Amino acid sequence: MNEQLQPLKKQSRSGKAGRSGTQDDIVYAHIFEAILEQRLAPGTKLSEEALGEIFGVSRTIIRRALSRLAHEGVVLLRPNRGAVVASPSVEEARQVFLARRLVEKAITELAVVHATADDLLQLRKMVQDERDSFSRGDRGAGIRLSGEFHLKLAEAAKNAPLISFQRSLVSQTSLIIAQYESGNRSHCSYDEHMQLIDAIEARDAAQAVHLMMHHMDHIDSKLNLDEESASDDLHAVFSHLLQTKGKSPRPAAKL
Amino acid sequence: MNEQLQPLKKQSRSGKAGRSGTQDDIVYAHIFEAILEQRLAPGTKLSEEALGEIFGVSRTIIRRALSRLAHEGVVLLRPNRGAVVASPSVEEARQVFLARRLVEKAITELAVVHATADDLLQLRKMVQDERDSFSRGDRGAGIRLSGEFHLKLAEAAKNAPLISFQRSLVSQTSLIIAQYESGNRSHCSYDEHMQLIDAIEARDAAQAVHLMMHHMDHIDSKLNLDEESASDDLHAVFSHLLQTKGKSPRPAAKL
DNA sequence: GCAAGGCGCATTGTACACAAGCCAGAGTGC
DNA sequence: GCACTCTGGCTTGTGTACAATGCGCCTTGC
DSSP: OOOOOOOOTTTTTTSTTOOSSOHHHHHHHHHHHHHHTTSSOTTOEEOHHHHHHHHTSOHHHHHHHHHHHHHTTSEEEETTTEEEEOOOOHHHHHHHHHHHHHHHHHHHHHHHHHOOHHHHHHHHHHHHHHHHHHHHTOHHHHHHHHHHHHHHHHHHTTOHHHHHHHHHHHHHHHHHHHHHBOSOOOOSOHHHHHHHHHHHHTTOHHHHHHHHHHHHHHHHHHBOOSSOSSOSOHHHHTHHHHHOTTOOOOTTOOO | OOOOOSOOTTTTTTSTTOOSSOHHHHHHHHHHHHHHTTSSOTTOEEOHHHHHHHHTSOHHHHHHHHHHHHHTTSEEEETTTEEEEOOOOHHHHHHHHHHHHHHHHHHHHHHHHHOOHHHHHHHHHHHHHHHHHHHHTOHHHHHHHHHHHHHHHHHHTTOHHHHHHHHHHHHHHHHHHHHHBOSOOOOSOHHHHHHHHHHHHTTOHHHHHHHHHHHHHHHHHHBOOSSOSSOSOHHHHTHHHHHOTTOOOOTTOOO
């Protein structure tokens, strides 16, 4: 109960996923990271008071951070009933991926035109970081950095509305990956990211888009969206019991 | 100072642009509408306390509404310095329009596949309303309804992320139109909207997309994005003075 | 007369106290 | 024994007080 973070002033400046300095940015970043790293499972209730104690700030700050997370779709805000970590359904996941395809295609085309040398340099650096995370076996950081790569790519496209949309899509994608990714953890391969940068640097739009679409295919295929791992639709979960009554319930179904 | 609205409980349910019932929705809708109808000019300061008095609510509610408006890009939130009505630059306007083209294309293609009979019915009804507003000469309502048409179209496309992005884009577009539209006020012609619905109903994707792109061209061409009507770049504003010094300043330049 | 510095006011940022709304559990009636 | 109701506690929603920050005006020196 009494475990509380440090005074929390500018603790995460340039640390972890933190933005600049204000308190809600810090809270936002920490919660977001916890969700990505699955320390907060989908469906988990996010009590305002509890979070306030943990971070050593008042509910006002927490509330703003939650509102922001809700805007990006990684948290569900239910009026009068508090916030929970979003648990996107298969249908929602499909919609996010469809939207991402559209946006990534546009971003790639724009990046080929507008990316500066500095953009490309930063992109390469991010892929390095990503590779390092995976070799360290830090899955959460890997997912996050992979997302930040795509976000940085959007920035290279130099279109503010697309950047903000991409931010939301990447957040949701990360959550979906964390929730649905099947066993093999070799996702979002940094090789593909590197090739993509090469194509952009060569200003080869067709090739870049081709690579990006291929990349999206890979991400898609790594998820098992066909069979939901855990559903809140009781009928769906127990559908196998409805016909052959005799079957015994699964012994260790992790709900 | 003392002019205040009615108790404001559920006053705008089904009225004007109001959503369901909560207070911040009402405040949000009213401010948004005021911006669209240019009763609030770009750059106007939106004081929390003043708005609170006007709407008869505390700053808490106002703050949420402003935050939401800021998320949609029609209000600019400057830390420690309050909120102002956004005044998109020409460059920002171009970016919004570019993004909209991309999204409208995708939405149209999806709507051709997914629009239900009921969707089409509602769309037709909205075009009717739009036409009525214009014949009444209600410019603000016209812009708003025209935007709502495009938003409804996004809903017909059945993709949640795209809907939310479209909402933001439409809001910003409306603001841009209000700010930049040149004299002739025959914008966003409902004829084009009607034809678009026909093409969608006929499930003719190519034709629908063609019409939509044409529609976007029309909107673009009605704006004079080349010469900014009012700029905050002093060098740009007074560039004509920099060469021929003798010129006298304009007598009644409204800054 | 003009520029720089300091002070006071106004406005936003944060925390907290109170009100309102859900949810769970105990109790009761059928 | 089951279901329904009522109540108590807990969580969120809202208003408000206080702190901090930024801005404009005034003074003062040159």
